[in-house]
Amino acid sequence: MDRLKVLKTYKIYIGGKFPRTESGRFYTPKNYKGELIGNICLSSRKDVRNAVVAARKAFGVWSERAAFNRGQILYRIAEMLEGRKSQFIEEIVFQGATKAKAQAEVELAIDRLIYYSGWCDKFSQIQGSINPVASSHFNFSVSEPMGVVGILADESTSLIGLVSSIAPVIASGNSCVVLASESLPLAAVTFSEVLNSSDVPGGVINILTGNHSEMMKPMASHMDVNAIVYSGSDAELIASLRETSVLNLKRIRTYSNDWMKAESQGMHFITDCTEIKTTWHPIENIGGATSSY
Amino acid sequence: MAKTNGVLNSAPPDFTQSPRIDKIGVEERVSRFQKRSIKNEMKMQGLKMTLSMIDLTTLEGKDTPGKIKQICYKAAHLHDIHPGLPAVAAVCVYPTMVALAKKELEGTGINVASVSTAFPSGQAPLEMKLADTKFAVDSGADEIDMVISRGKYLSGEYNFVFDEIAAIKEICGEARLKVILETGELVTLDNVRRASDIAMYAGADFIKTSTGKIQPAATMQVTYTMLEAIRDFKLKTGIQVGMKPAGGISNSKLALHNLIMVKEVLGGEWLTNEWFRFGASSLANDVLMQIMKAETGVYQSSDYFSID
Numbered sequence: 040m041d042r043l044k045v046l047k048t049y050k051i052y053i054g055g056k057f058p059r060t061e062s063g064r065f066y067t068p069k070n071y072k073g074e075l076i077g078n079i080c081l082s083s084r085k086d087v088r089n090a091v092v093a094a095r096k097a098f099g100v101w102s103e104r105a106a107f108n109r110g111q112i113l114y115r116i117a118e119m120l121e122g123r124k125s126q127f128i129e130e131i132v133f134q135g136a137t138k139a140k141a142q143a144e145v146e147l148a149i150d151r152l153i154y155y156s157g158w159c160d161k162f163s164q165i166q167g168s169i170n171p172v173a174s175s176h177f178n179f180s181v182s183e184p185m186g187v188v189g190i191l192a193d194e195s196t197s198l199i200g201l202v203s204s205i206a207p208v209i210a211s212g213n214s215c216v217v218l219a220s221e222s223l224p225l226a227a228v229t230f231s232e233v234l235n236s237s238d239v240p241g242g243v244i245n246i247l248t249g250n251h252s253e254m255m256k257p258m259a260s261h262m263d264v265n266a267i268v269y270s271g272s273d274a275e276l277i278a279s280l281r282e283t284s285v286l287n288l289k290r291i292r293t294y295s296n297d298w299m300k301a302e303s304q305g306m307h308f309i310t311d312c313t314e315i316k317t318t319w320h321p322i323e324n325i326g327g328a329t330s331s332y
Numbered sequence: 333m334a335k336t337n338g339v340l341n342s343a344p345p346d347f348t349q350s351p352r353i354d355k356i357g358v359e360e361r362v363s364r365f366q367k368r369s370i371k372n373e374m375k376m377q378g379l380k381m382t383l384s385m386i387d388l389t390t391l392e393g394k395d396t397p398g399k400i401k402q403i404c405y406k407a408a409h410l411h412d413i414h415p416g417l418p419a420v421a422a423v424c425v426y427p428t429m430v431a432l433a434k435k436e437l438e439g440t441g442i443n444v445a446s447v448s449t450a451f452p453s454g455q456a457p458l459e460m461k462l463a464d465t466k467f468a469v470d471s472g473a474d475e476i477d478m479v480i481s482r483g484k485y486l487s488g489e490y491n492f493v494f495d496e497i498a499a500i501k502e503i504c505g506e507a508r509l510k511v512i513l514e515t516g517e518l519v520t521l522d523n524v525r526r527a528s529d530i531a532m533y534a535g536a537d538f539i540k541t542s543t544g545k546i547q548p549a550a551t552m553q554v555t556y557t558m559l560e561a562i563r564d565f566k567l568k569t570g571i572q573v574g575m576k577p578a579g580g581i582s583n584s585k586l587a588l589h590n591l592i593m594v595k596e597v598l599g600g601e602w603l604t605n606e607w608f609r610f611g612a613s614s615l616a617n618d619v620l621m622q623i624m625k626a627e628t629g630v631y632q633s634s635d636y637f638s639i640d
Contacts, residue, residue, distance in 0.1 A: 088631055095633075263633035286630060 049224070051080045051248055052231030054093030055241015061085045066249070068222050071135040079224050082249035084257035087216065090245035091263050094187045094214040097242030102184050102212035110159030113206060116237040117152035120145070123233060130225040131197050147299065148202040154304055155206035162211070162309050170317070177320040182313040184212035185290060186265035189258040191218050191251055193270040193298060197226035203298040204270050205244060207308035213266075214243045216258065224248040252276070259283035266290035266312055270298075344533040347490045351564075353521035353557055362552040365593045375588070376626055379619050382587040383410065384418035385605045387445055387576065389613050390425060391452075391544065400429045404436035406638050411620045414627070420616065421605035422475060426451070427464060430471035445475035445510070449500060452514070452543035454479035458496060465503050476500070477510045477611075479543060480527060482517045490530055497534035510538035510576055510609075515554045516546035524554055528561035538574035544611065549579025555590060559597040566598075575602065578611025584622040587615060614640050 050057040062083035068076045080086075101109070120127070124145050131141035163182050172178040188208045193200025197220055208215050219227030231246045247254065255276065259267055260283045267280055272295040281291055292311045296303040370378055388407045390399060407420045422443035425433050433444045446468035450456035456464075465476055478500050484492045501509050511531035515524050531539050539558055542549035555577045562573050575594065581587055587610060594602050602608050617640060621632040 091631065257631060260630040261633075262630060262636060287633070 047077070049077050049079050049228045049248070051082055051086060052228075052234070052244070052246040053086065053090045053242075054096070054245065055235065057231070057235075060247075060249070061089070068224065070133060074133075076134060076225060079228075079248050082247040082254060084254065086247055086249075087254050087257045087261070090216040090247060091187055091258075091261055093242035093245055094216050095263055097240055098184075098186055098212075098214040100240050101209070101214055101243045104212070106160035106163065106212075109210060109212065110156045112238050113152055113156035113159060113210065116233060116239065117149045117156065119233045119237045120149050120152065120230075123229070124149075126229060127198060127226055130229060131223075134197055134223045134225055144196065144199045144299065148198050151199070151202055151304055152206055155210045155309070158207075158306060158309055159210045162306050165306065166310050166313070166315070172319075175322050177322045178317065179320075180315050180317040182211065182310060183316050185312050185314055186213065187263060188213045188215045188312055189218075189261075189264045189267045190215050191255065191267070191269045191271070192220055192227070194220050194222065194251075196220065196298060197223035198230065199298045200270055201227050201230060203296075203303060203308075204268055204294075207304075208268060208312050209239075209243060210309050211313045213312055215245070216264070217244065217246045218251050218254055218258070219246055219248050221249070221251055255280065256283055259289070260286060262287045264289060266292065268312065269293045271295065344494065345529075347494075347526055347530050347533075350522075350526040350529045353525050355521055355553070358521060358553050358556055362556050362593070365552065365589050365596070368589075368592050370588050370592070372626075376623065378588045378591055379584060379623050379626075380418055381591065381603065382584065382610065382619050383616060384421060385609050386420040386616050386619075387422045387424045387578070387609050387611045388420045388616060389423075389544065389578070389611055391447060395426060395429060397429075397432055400425060400432050401436055402639070404433055404442075406616075407437065407442050408440040410616060411624070411637065414620075414624065417620075417623070421609055424477065424611060427468040427471065427473070430468050430473045434472035443474035444472060445477055446471070446473035447477045447479075447512075447543075449478040449496075451477070451479050451512075452545045454481050454514075455483070458499065461496070462499060462503055465500050469503065469505060469507050473507055475508045475510060475538075476504050477512055477540060479512045479514060480531065482514055485518070485523070485527060485530075490526070493527070494530050494534045497531055497536065501535035508537040508574075509535065510540045510574075511536040512540045512543055512578075513558075514543055514546055515541050515550075516548050521553065521557045524557045525561055528558045529565070532561065532565045532571075532573050536573060538576050538609070540576040540578055540609075540611065542577075542579040542611075544579035547580075550577035550581055550611075552586075552589065552593065556593060556597065559594060563598055572601070572607065574607040574609065576609040576611055581610055581612050582614045583618045584615075587619065616640075 050059055060080040060082045064081035065078045066081045070076050127145045128141045167181040170178040190204045192204050227246055234244050259280050266289055277293050390403050404423055407423050410417050419442055422445045423433050424445040427446050430444055430446045448465040448468050449461035480493050513527045518524055528539050541554055566572055594608055617637045624632050
């Protein structure tokens with residue numbers, strides 16, 4: 040007897056849970072053959088709101104973790120992804136890529152997670168500094184995460200763009216709300232299942248599917264979102280992002296990288312979402328000793 | 333039934349005969365209140381009403397005079413960027429902080445409420461509870477939030493609980509008495525109903541769900557049961573008693589659901605801060621953020637509101 044195939048319900052990922060969109064809406068993207076990819080949640084502004092609340096709550100916990108521990112957890116995500124490689128390849132192929140290309144994409148995504156895992160406890164030594172000042176102060180600068188970062192993931196790839204945007208953002212201790220590729224959402228939803236089994240505290244990464252232009256505005260105008268990372272080159276959208284986000288002076292970072300290229304990674308993707316804090320610590324200047332601090 | 337100084341002249345009823353509560357029925361009824369849609373101007377009115385009903389509370393072992401000054405300032409200046417907002421109804425503190433709070437709130441029209449009777453456990457002899465209350469009243473408290481002896485209640489000594497409340501009521505003088513049942517420790521809705529009846533017949537001006545130190549606190553089921561007791565008491569005696577859910581009401585939506593419930597169980601007469609209060613510390617900021625969201629159209633951040 041033929042077995043009835045169990046179809047997967049693609050849901051969104053907020054605060055470590057998998058709810059359906061509060062709006063109850065869905066959309067039905069098709070692949071290049073015209074086949075239905077799935078019934079995908081069409082998230083609303085209220086989902087964005089809920090995700091930001093979850094991200095804010097998680098930010099404290101995540102940013103206070105030791106940098107080394109964040110590195111371990113990023114590595115763990117890569118491990119989990121490795122274990123489910125074939126599922127990702129299958130989904131990316133179903134969305135229209137060749138087998139070889141899908142495999143290359145998934146493998147690069149895993150390697151990129153490992154790459155940023157290594158950076159977690161190293162970038163702040165490079166970015167931070169001890170500064171020479173002309174008074175009796177010990178003056179030093181260190182990088183701190185910005186807070187909640189909104190990510191508009193690459194539209195043209197399913198997994199590599201997503202991972203390349205998320206990994207550097209969380210490496211420094213930010214939490215994030217991610218809008219997955221609208222036309223290629225499958226791997227993003229499955230990636231959230233990987234996250235959920237990787238020791239990432241719930242709420243650090245929240246992934247929503249749906250219409251970017253609809254969700255962009257509540258996200259960019261949200262007073263509790265500290266930065267927006269946009270991957271793509273839509274000039275109109277970038278202008279609109281800058282305009283909408285001005286209320287609380289969000290940092291806007293835009294990338295038009297081809298994420299499949301090896302050079303589309305680096306420490307600057309991490310430091311783009313950090314702020315520098317400089318501390319003036321009074322010190323005793325003993326007997327006019329020539330301390331250079 | 334006549335009443336002198338809040339105490340009934342006739343004998344109280346047999347509290348063992350208090351009505352039994354149908355828990356499933358209460359849950360069904362309560363779930364209805366959560367499905368009302370309140371939008372736009374109505375929501376704005378509800379939010380402002382909520383602000384005006386808050387007893388802004390700080391009841392921590394670590395409370396300092398600085399903290400009390402800060403919370404009193406907050407009570408009178410909820411969000412000065414937005415003119416025309418109501419102030420909260422009262423600031424709720426420990427007895428030792430009453431004099432300071434009273435001084436800080438002078439001229440604002442905001443009351444000072446003091447917890448008393450060995451809050452939160454209530455495990456102290458009556459003389460101490462009376463002295464505790466007298467200290468708060470003498471320091472200038474406008475309202476007294478007492479706790480009942482839950483241990484005595486649970487061992488069936490209803491008369492002890494009744495007499496204790498009546499004794500505290502007497503010492504309150506002009507101050508209004510809120511009686512905290514600590515429903516989280518009473519466990520069943522039957523107990524909540526009976527304790528409500530005892531408190532009201534003993535002279536409570538308000539009945540209050542919880543201390544905020546025990547979970548669960550002010551669930552809608554518990555508040556609903558107490559509202560029904562208030563309604564029945566009013567029908568029997570003609571005396572109006574206020575309600576104060578406290579603990580766990582930390583967001584606007586829940587507050588609005590509570591207001592709907594009050595309106596539908598008791599009627600509009602109770603929808604003023606003379607007869608209904610929220611005991612809360614973080615509710616005010618959430619309501620303010622909702623108001624600012626409605627005004628500006630953008631979601632708000634706690635970074636731009638005062639510290640709780």
